Every structure is written in C-alpha cells, then in structure tokens.
Amino acid sequence: MVSTTILRFVSSCWRPVVDGESIKRVGDASTGRVDGLLWYKDFGRHVNGEFSMAVIQANNLLEDQSQLESGPLSSVESGPRGTFVGVYDGHGGPEAARFVNERLFENIKKFTSEGRGMSSDVITKAFLTTDEEFLGLVKSQWLNKPQIASVGACCLVGVVCSGLLYIANAGDSRVVLGRIEKTTKQQEEVKAVQLSSEHNASMESVREELRQLHPDDPQIVVPKHNVWRVKGIIQVSSE
Template sequence: MSADVINKAFLATEEDFLALVRKQWLNDPHMASVGSCCLVGIVCSGMLYIANAGDSRVVLGRLDNTYKEVKAVPLSSEHNASVESVREELRSLHPNDPQIVVLKHTVWRVKGIIQISRSIGDAYLKSTEFNRDPLLPKFRVPEPFDKPILSAKPETLVQKLDPEDQFLIFASDGLWEHLSSQEAVDIVNTCPRNVRFLFVILFLSN
C-alpha cells in the first residue's frame, strides 16, 4: 500500500466515470453534472493512509495522556472555495481567469457555480467536451476553458498509528456544518465501542 496506489485509484475512478458520461451523453447528458466528494481511509501494517478530494473531513480521536482527554486531530484539508488557501490555489492554477472564484450571495463558489475545488465526476467542469448542448444551460460555463476547472487528484496523508490513537471519524460537510471536530470526538468518545459500530451500520444502511 502507498499514497501512489491510492492516487492511481482515484484517477482510474475518475477516468471510468468520464467514460460512462461519454457513453451516455446523448441519452442522459445530465450525468455530466453529477459528481461526488471522495474521502478514503486505509489501515495497513500499522500505517494510516488518508486520501481526500472535496470538502469531507476525517478526524482522529487521540488520547492525551497528560490530561487524560481524547483530543481531535483533523487529518484532511477541505477543498472548498470558502477556504482562502483554496481560492489562492485556484487563482494560481487559472491566472488568466478573473472569474475562477466568485463571491455569490455571500458564498465563495468556483466559477460562481460550485463550492468544492476537487471531486470525482462533475464532467462539465473537467472538459469542454461536456460543457455544451444537450446539457442544460444552468450546468454550463459560459466562458471557454482550456484545462479542467476542478481536479480529481486527492490530497494524501500517510502516518503511523500510535497506541494513543483511539478512533477515526469520516464525515461529509453535512456533519461539520453543525459540529466542530472536537464536539464530534467528544460524542463518539462517550459511546461504548459496540455502539460506535452500531452507528456505522445504521449510517451505511441508510
């Protein structure tokens, strides 16, 4: 296992999805507007591998032996235009596009459309091949572009797991809009371990 293997898996998934969009273009052009964030965690031989594309977040609950408390340790960065460093990255990647990030109704959006800067899918923001009829105008970018606006390349992290590392929380922005990393860790830490697994099963079943 390596970060390179995970990177290749993300890009292969992206390529396969774009191939599907291309195949279904005339019958279902709406597929070009479909996309998803992707957050992956792998534990292998005592090492933790994290890969993220989008604005989901993974948080580690780590025991602080000094204070006997479980502290939140965020392990991923959110690729959301509301983050200044993300806006700076987009501007550096698209120096000739003054509209690459736009403040619209008090919310920063890429091209005034979408908040995330990385995703799987969203083909209409990856290639001009899909930024045309018969895709609905509301999903099209009016200005031509010569390279992908969004990226499918994940940000990766590899680190050794320590005895103090208690649990991991993977969640989308829907959770983090309402809870801080520490609040989520406190909730999980107060639940018996078997209840934590039950929460995961219930979440997956929904």
C-alpha cells in the same frame, strides 16, 4: 460540473499503537442494515481493530455512499491484509458516489497486486483511474442522460495496513482522528486531530490556486451570498 476525483492529499501519517506489535486477523463484520433513514454496520472486529459505521439520509434521494472492507487488500492470496474505509459525499445525483463505491476499492486491490503492496502511490493511481473510468461513463451516456455530466462526489479514504494508516481526500471533506489523551491520573478526554484539509473555495490558498490555473477567467471564483464559490455556483474546488 463533471465529477473528477483528483487526489490532493495522500499520506501514510500515523502508526497506531498495537499491543505487542501484533494484529489479530479476524473475519469481516456483517453486512450493513437499514433502519428507517439510517444505514449502519454494527460495531464489530476487523483485521485492524473494531469499527462501526452509520449513514443518516438527509434528502429524499440518498446521494452519499460509504463502505467498510476488511481482509485481503489485494486480488492475490499472498497480498497484504488490512481495513479499508471509504466515505463518498455525492451531489447532483447518486451516480458518481455509487460508481466510486463500486470501483475505487477494486482499483486499489488491483494496483496493490501489481506492485509491492500498499503505498501512497497505489491510492493515488486508484483515485485517478476511477476518475478516468467515470469520465468514460459520462462520455458514453451524456447524450441520452445529460444530467450525469453535472453529478459529482467528494471522497474520503482510510486504509490501515501493516501498522500504518493511509488517508486520502478529494473535495469538500476532511479526515479527523479522535485520540484519547489523559488530562489527569483519573480523567481522559478525546481530542480531535485534523489529518487532511478540504478543497473549498472559502480557503484563500484554494482561491489563489484556482486563479493561477485559470488566469484568463476573472469569474473562476467569485463571492455569492457572502460565500466564495467556483464560478459562483459551488464551493468545492476539486471532486
């Protein structure tokens, strides 16, 4: 299956509480470091707060990628500033996730510069353009490297800009917000708030969508080992 980053969900869904409605603009955090099978960025201040990131390698070959960018979200000096977080779950090989890691944020900066700033449309256009670019790479390399035609990547993206959080996901992943809420005067607890839904053949709505898109293929989604899979092979319905 060739990787396609078809955007299914983009939303400016949450306005974070900022003391005095002001945001301190500070420098980027240090570059990531490697410690055994763990890649991480230490907890540090960014344009829109404090962030840290870590990746644990589960396979011999790390197929996943992630990035944390903070500062200008445009290629022009007068463009908006903010924080970009991307998590790319690769499978079948690392090529697709690495490609998205290199191109998606650059495309977001490009389209932010061409338009009037950050928006859902900018993120949608960046997803689709990155998809087209990777398909072009597959077409140019598949004769000499046919394995690249079976590589894929799921994508999660969060952009904090001008007091808004934009989220986008494509594939078998979801965005979850952890929010601190007071339960009593003395106690607090962290509650998980789901902000997006994964695109997975285990969901009835996804299976029905696939059947409608492929009415002439009775095997477009079938159960295998008690799990619904696209063509009996993979659970991800878009990537």
